[in-house]
Amino acid sequence: MVARGRPRSFDIDQALDQALYVFWEKGYEGASLPDLTRAMGINRPSMYAAFGNKEALFRKVIERYSATHSALFAQALAQPTAREVAEHLLKGTAGLCSDRGNPPGCLLVRGALSCSEAADPVREELVARRAANEAAIRRRLERAKSEGDLPIDSNPADLARYLSTVMQGMTVQASGGATRAQLQKVVLTALRAWPS
Amino acid sequence: MVARGRPRSFDIDQALDQALYVFWEKGYEGASLPDLTRAMGINRPSMYAAFGNKEALFRKVIERYSATHSALFAQALAQPTAREVAEHLLKGTAGLCSDRGNPPGCLLVRGALSCSEAADPVREELVARRAANEAAIRRRLERAKSEGDLPIDSNPADLARYLSTVMQGMTVQASGGATRAQLQKVVLTALRAWPS
DNA sequence: ACTATTATGTATCGAACGGTAAATATATTG
DNA sequence: CAATATATTTACCGTTCGATACATAATAGT
Numbered sequence: 001m002v003a004r005g006r007p008r009s010f011d012i013d014q015a016l017d018q019a020l021y022v023f024w025e026k027g028y029e030g031a032s033l034p035d036l037t038r039a040m041g042i043n044r045p046s047m048y049a050a051f052g053n054k055e056a057l058f059r060k061v062i063e064r065y066s067a068t069h070s071a072l073f074a075q076a077l078a079q080p081t082a083r084e085v086a087e088h089l090l091k092g093t094a095g096l097c098s099d100r101g102n103p104p105g106c107l108l109v110r111g112a113l114s115c116s117e118a119a120d121p122v123r124e125e126l127v128a129r130r131a132a133n134e135a136a137i138r139r140r141l142e143r144a145k146s147e148g149d150l151p152i153d154s155n156p157a158d159l160a161r162y163l164s165t166v167m168q169g170m171t172v173q174a175s176g177g178a179t180r181a182q183l184q185k186v187v188l189t190a191l192r193a194w195p196s
Numbered sequence: 197m198v199a200r201g202r203p204r205s206f207d208i209d210q211a212l213d214q215a216l217y218v219f220w221e222k223g224y225e226g227a228s229l230p231d232l233t234r235a236m237g238i239n240r241p242s243m244y245a246a247f248g249n250k251e252a253l254f255r256k257v258i259e260r261y262s263a264t265h266s267a268l269f270a271q272a273l274a275q276p277t278a279r280e281v282a283e284h285l286l287k288g289t290a291g292l293c294s295d296r297g298n299p300p301g302c303l304l305v306r307g308a309l310s311c312s313e314a315a316d317p318v319r320e321e322l323v324a325r326r327a328a329n330e331a332a333i334r335r336r337l338e339r340a341k342s343e344g345d346l347p348i349d350s351n352p353a354d355l356a357r358y359l360s361t362v363m364q365g366m367t368v369q370a371s372g373g374a375t376r377a378q379l380q381k382v383v384l385t386a387l388r389a390w391p392s
Numbered sequence: 393a394c395t396a397t398t399a400t401g402t403a404t405c406g407a408a409c410g411g412t413a414a415a416t417a418t419a420t421t422g
Numbered sequence: 423c424a425a426t427a428t429a430t431t432t433a434c435c436g437t438t439c440g441a442t443a444c445a446t447a448a449t450a451g452t
Contacts, residue, residue: 005398006448027310029225033440035312045442046400054440103310109368110310114223114299116231127372161369161378162385169365172305173357176323182357189358193389201428202418229410241412242430250410 012050013064015040020061025103028058028112028122058111058122065107066129069096077136082144086163086194089137090187093167098180105171108133134164154195166190208246209260211236216257221299224254224308224318254307254318261303262325268292273332278340282359282390285333286383289363294376301367304329330360350391362386 018039022031033054037047051057076088097105108130112123141156150156170183178186214235218227229250233243247253272284293301304326308319337352346352366379374382 002450003398004396004450006400008399009448025310026312030310030312030315032312032438034438043401044440045402048441049399113309113368113371114221114226114306116222116226116228119226130368130372155381158381158385161374162382165362165365165369165382165386167365168368169361169363172309172326172364172368173361175309176326178357182354185351185354186358186361189354189389190361190386191389192391193385193387195388198420199428200420200426202420202430204429205418228408230408239431240410241432244411245429 008046008050010040010042010046015042015047015050016057016061016064019057020065020107021103023058023061023111024065024107027110027115029115029119055122059125062107062111062125062129072096073133073136077140082141082149082159083194083196085137085140085144086159087187087191089163090166090190091184093170094180094183094187097170097174098178098183104174104177106168109168109171110175130164130168134160137163151195159195162193204246206236206238206242211238211243211246212253212257212260215253216261216303217299219254219257219307220261220303223306223311225311225315251318255321258303258307258321258325265292269329269332273336278337278345278355279390279392281333281336281340282355283383283387285359286362286386287380289366290376290379290383293366293370294374294379300370300373302364305364305367306371326360326364330356333359347391355391358389 018041019031019036022035022039025031026035033044033047036054036057037044040047042050047057051060072092073089076085076092079085079088093106096102103110108126111126112119115123138157138160141150141159144150145152145154145156150159166186170178170186173183173186214237215227215232218231218235221227222231229240229243232250232253233240236243238246243253247256268288269285272281272288275281275284289302292298299306304322307322308315311319334353334356337346337355340346341348341350341352346355362382366374366382369379369382
C-alpha cells in the first residue's frame with residue numbers, strides 16, 4: 001500500500017490533539033466546527049475527508065484520550081495493595097484535574113454530561129467508558145479481596161463505585177476552580193474511608 | 197396595581213416547572229427554544245414577553261430550583277451534630293439524584309459543566325451557586341468545630357469540600373445510571389471518612 | 393508527459409438556532 | 423361603547439449549525 005495522490009498537509013495525531021483540547025474544554029456540543037478546524041489548523045473539508053464527521057472525530061479523540069490516560073490508569077491498578085491502588089487513582093485524578101496545561105477535569109465527564117437528543121449516542125459512549133473504568137477498578141479490588149488484601153466484609157463493587165464517585169466529583173470541583181492543593185486534601189479525606 | 201389588558205393564559209410558576217424539567221435533562225445549551233416552549237405549552241413570543249430571553253428564563257428556573265431545594269439543604273444544616281449534617285446532606289443528595297420523577301443528578305452540575313463561550317455567563321452562575329452551597333456547609337462545620345462537635349485537628353473547609361465532591365460525583369454517577377441503592381452504599385462508604 | 397488519485401480551498405447548502413415585527417384577540421377603564 | 427393595555431398568533435429575521443459540491447493543487451505510477 002503506497003501513498004497516492006496529494007499528500008496530507010497536516011499530521012493526523014497532532015490534529016487530534018488540538019481537537020481533543022477543544023472538546024475537553026467545551027464538550028461535544030459546545031465545540032463548533034469552526035472552533036475545531038481553527039484549532040486543528042485545517043479547513044472543514046479536510047476534517048471531513050480525514051475523520052468522517054464531527055461525531056467520528058469525537059470518537060477518535062476519545063480513543064486517543066483513553067489510550068493516553070490508560071497508562072496512568074493501568075499503573076494505578078498495578079499497585080501491589082488495594083490501598084495503594086486507591087491512593088494512586090485518587091492522587092492521579094487530583095493531579096490530572098488540576099493540570100493547568102489541560103482543561104479542568106476529565107473529558108469523559110465533561111464531554112457530554114447533559115445534552116440534546118442529537119448527542120445521545122455520544123453521551124452513551126461516555127457513560128459506557130466511565131462504567132468500563134469503574135468495572136476495571138472493581139475487578140482489581142475483587143482480586144485484592146481474594147488475596148486477603150481487603151477485609152472479608154468489604155465490597156469491591158461498592159468501593160469501586162465510591163472511588164469513581166470521588167474522582168468524578170473532582171472533575172466538577174476542578175471545573176469550579178478548585179486548586180491542586182484543595183483536591184489533594186479531598187483525596188486525603190476520601191482515603192480515610194478506606195478499609196484497613 | 198390592577199391587571200390591565202388581556203390576561204395571561206398560563207401560570208408562570210407552572211411554566212417555570214416545565215422549563216426546569218427540560219433544562220435539568222438537557223442542560224442550558226442542550227435545551228432548545230422549541231423544546232422549552234413545547235413543554236411549557238406556550239409559543240415563543242409568550243415566553244419572551246414573560247421571561248425576557250432564554251438566559252433570563254434559565255436564571256429564573258435556577259432561582260426556583262434553588263428555592264425548592266434550599267429547604268432540604270437548610271434542613272440538613274439544621275441537624276444538631278456535624279455528623280448528622282453530613283449524613284443528611286449525602287443521603288438527601290442520593291435520594292434526589294435517584295428520584296425517578298426527575299432527571300438524574302443536580303441541575304447545578306448538569307446545567308452547564310462545559311459549554312461554548314456563549315453560555316459562559318450561565319456556567320459561571322452555576323459555579324457561583326455551587327460555591328455558595330459549599331460555603332454554607334463550611335460555615336456550619338466551622339460552627340460545629342467551635343462547639344466541640346468536630347475534632348480540634350479537623351478542617352471544616354476540607355470537610356465541606358469533601359462533601360461537595362462526593363455529592364457532585366453522585367450526579368455523574370446518577371447520570372450514568374446508578375440506582376438509589378448503589379448511591380446509598382456510596383454514602384455509607386463516604387461517611388466512613390468522617391472524623392469521630 | 394500523461395493519467396489516476398488524493399488533498400485543499402472556496403463557496404455554499406438546508407436545517408436549526410435564538411429572537412422579533414406586526415396583526416389579532418381579550419381583558420380593564422372611563 | 424369606545425379607548426387603552428396586555429397576551430397570543432403567525433410569519434419571519436439574521437446567524438450559526440453540521441455538512442458538501444466543485445474546481446484546483448500536488449503527488450505517484452506508467
